[in-house]
């Protein structure tokens with residue numbers, strides 16, 4: 001039941017993806033099967049007349065299993081030419097069929113690859129559009145595993161499914177040929193096949209359960225690899241590699257165990273089919289000769305049909321196992337796709353940015369992290385536009401949480417946040433108005449230019465250099481071996497911490513934001529570099545709204561207009577700064 005509903009969902013998704021291509025693939029399969037069947041039918045009169053073609057004692061045209069005009073024409077030919085004509089026809093039909101099969105074999109993998117790409121893109125998009133609150137609750141390895149391992153398995157399963165169609169289509173053709181030769185034997189063979197299928201039905205459940213275990217083991221492996229790679233530097237420094245090796249070895253043993261179990265299910269099935277198939281063939285041959293006294297040519301065709309049919313039945317059964325095994329991976333994809341779509345944000349990020357005129361008002365806002373008792377409350381706060389505000393408070397007091405609310409990443413549980421009098425979460429284009437520089441500044445593998453551009457390629461170099469100068473990063477980028485085209489490595493490993501943060505600030509400024517949010521963006525800098533950034537922020541004073549979290553608030557006093565104090569999850573009001581006061585923030 002569970003298997004069937006999963007299969008239905010899979011088929012629906014494939015159909016909805018590209019009904020035309022799927023139908024075309026199906027038609028190719030039917031055509032190839034029909035030609036194979038007709039080729040086989042051509043064998044029938046051929047075999048029937050093998051012992052007759054030298055004399056002219058030919059059967060009547062209606063006994064030739066072909067249209068009467070064709071039988072008449074063949075009868076009129078001399079015996080040797082008749083045989084030659086039939087062999088040519090047989091070869092022609094099989095040739096045509098093999099052309100169709102070749103074409104189908106090319107078409108199916110393309111359809112499968114497109115389908116998997118489509119699934120991957122759908123999940124990517126759903127992830128990108130879902131709420132941060134939901135995403136932050138789940139480990140990224142969950143998504144990584146679905147996007148890589150699970151979808152790869154769905155691809156393999158999909159290919160098996162497309163092949164299965166061709167094998168299923170060929171069944172009735174073979175059966176018709178066999179039935180024309182001997183109805184009794186054919187019905188007996190079919191009953192045996194159905195019995196065998198029924199006897200082996202438990203393998204379907206085993207394959208599906210095994211598929212669930214493989215998905216789980218793959219997710220654990222993704223998780224461990226991600227954590228290992230993320231902490232590699234520290235693991236090496238602390239010499240903790242051995243512990244990880246042990247973890248890897250356990251996770252891999254788990255995964256290989258389940259993969260092996262599936263190979264065992266498959267090979268057992270194949271060997272059962274070989275054995276029972278041989279037995280069935282022996283029984284049918286015996287029945288055919290001893291009880292039914294079938295002529296040798298009928299027996300020959302029957303054996304030929306069953307010799308081809310049996311491996312097909314085995315292939316179909318194994319193909320189904322592969323599909324049952326893949327379905328949990330498909331279900332995983334569907335589960336996360338639906339979950340992400342349910343958490344879709346309604347913000348229309350494509351709307352053009354506006355200006356921030358007056359300021360941002362928080363009114364009785366409360367927010368609590370999911371599965372946590374930590375609450376962030378903002379009873380009444382007004383952040384004036386075009387001012388630079390520093391947010392201070394002890395570690396863990398809720399400063400980042402407050403910035404997440406301000407940037408619209410998190411929605412308040414109650415209360416409201418309004419920008420120029422309009423509710424933040426009903427504002428189209430809010431994200432276009434702001435730029436955010438977090439503690440971990442997310443530099444990705446690519447050139448300096450790629451990082452400034454978020455991988456796109458639509459800005460002039462002059463804009464880059466202007467932003468780099470503003471972020472006090474112009475000198476260091478000029479000194480890089482290839483300037484803007486220098487590769488910075490994975491997570492920017494080829495740059496120092498300070499260089500990464502200045503690059504991230506330049507990238508933020510390139511967006512020409514109305515609101516610039518910096519969350520301890522100078523934490524990795526020495527005092528000289530920090531001073532450079534603070535100078536850059538001072539230069540922006542009055543041009544845009546800046547909100548900056550820093551523990552070095554004394555050093556930035558000349559660059560800011562006001563401050564907000566956060567204590568134990570409670571965000572205070574905006575206070576003007578008097579930089580001349582010795583201890584300006586109480």
Ligand SMILES: Nc1ncnc2c1ncn2[C@@H]1O[C@H](COP(=O)(O)OP(=O)(O)OP(=O)(O)O)[C@@H](O)[C@H]1O
Nearest residue numbers: 136369370372374394395396397398399400401402
């Ligand atoms: N995703 C989360 N789920 C549950 N609790 C969280 C989550 N993020 C933060 N918290 C909790 O909320 C509280 C405030 O965290 P937050 O990161 O906002 O503090 P902070 O003032 O920015 O700290 P720091 O100065 O150390 O960066 C902390 O106690 C933290 O444990």
